[in-house]
Amino acid sequence: MINKDSKIYVAGHTGMVGSAIFRKLTNEGYRNILTATHKELDLTNQKATFDFFEKEKPEFVFVAAAKVGGILANNTYKAQFLYENLMIASNVIHASYLHNVKKLLFLGSSCIYPKFAPQPIKEEYLLTGELEATNEGYAIAKIAGLKLCDTYRFQYGCNFISAMPTNLYGINDNYHPEHSHVIPALIRRFHEAKIKNIPEVIVWGSGTPKREFLFADDLAEACIFLMHHYNDYGWINVGSGEEVTIKELATLIQNVVGYKGNVVFDNTKPDGTPRKLVDSTKLNSLGWKHKIPLKEGLHITYQDFLKKYGS
Ligand code: GFB
DSSP: OOOTTSOEEEETTTSHHHHHHHHHHHHTTOOOEEOOOTTTOOTTOHHHHHHHHHHHOOSEEEEOOOOOOOHHHHHHSHHHHHHHHHHHHHHHHHHHHHTTOSEEEEEOOGGGSOTTOOSSBOGGGTTSSOOOGGGHHHHHHHHHHHHHHHHHHHHHOOOEEEEEEOEEEOTTOOOOTTTSOHHHHHHHHHHHHHHTTOSEEEEESOSOOEEEEEEHHHHHHHHHHHHHHOOSSSEEEEOOOOEEEHHHHHHHHHHHHTOOSEEEEETTSOOOOSOOOBOOHHHHHHTOOOOOOHHHHHHHHHHHHHHHHOO
């Protein structure tokens, strides 16, 4: 069982999810947290990863390191999203097996499920239909990762588990104008339009797709909860059940930012999956539920954006 003195490696601790897990662990009094920046350790490099585990011998591992991005980034850098995420998953999971890590939690994404899966999406719908083309590479790499966890449990008795979060947003997100996810992209675009008096803001796609959103600090809490309470095969959905259309989301963000101009939809940009609401019954029945509602999370996120980029 994990305790406050356990040696815990948070892979990807500088990213939005990894930094939320690091923050939550620190606030809860875990005193022995191991981290390494991308510059210090390239997890796509098998030798470097194996040497790191040989030297550091972590007891518990959160795999929050990944090459991530929004729909345009996934649809542009297809090879990198497949290769880099495959290598990170394979290297960290195999190194954890080689060095007797007591427990590992691998983080995937709701994009692993079929494009037209029945909604809400249950864990067992995996591999029952075609994937969404725009993020197929990322999805296949994440499916490989969760399958590595289950097969290492089967063949080597490793206590490796997987969590599949819905779309995430929150503190320390990536605000790149092209490569980011929808919430940080629109926060930045509405903010810049407000301060520069730009008459209209473009939102990608038709505005009709629906997305469920979970605040990254809620996911961090769910990951620590699962590290304590889940020790079995299978992947666990982590969602909020809070679903909005992209049009409704744009209006929410426009109001949070206080932008008074027009909103225009650019149909030349891809919509992606029409809907991806995950069924979180399995996790909820274990005793975890999200806390931060979308509106409150958007306000917190915008304040974080202003603190970091407002000037
Ligand atoms: O957040 P997003 O890029 O991720 O796009 P996905 C969600 C929806 O928002 C899509 C629309 O329908 C976009 O067309 N959208 C509107 C925008 N305006 C924008 C904008 O300015 N930027 C962005 N990025 N979207 C990702 C996967 O898909 O979901 C990742 O590509 C990952 O691999 C992530 O799985 C959770 O939900 O479409």
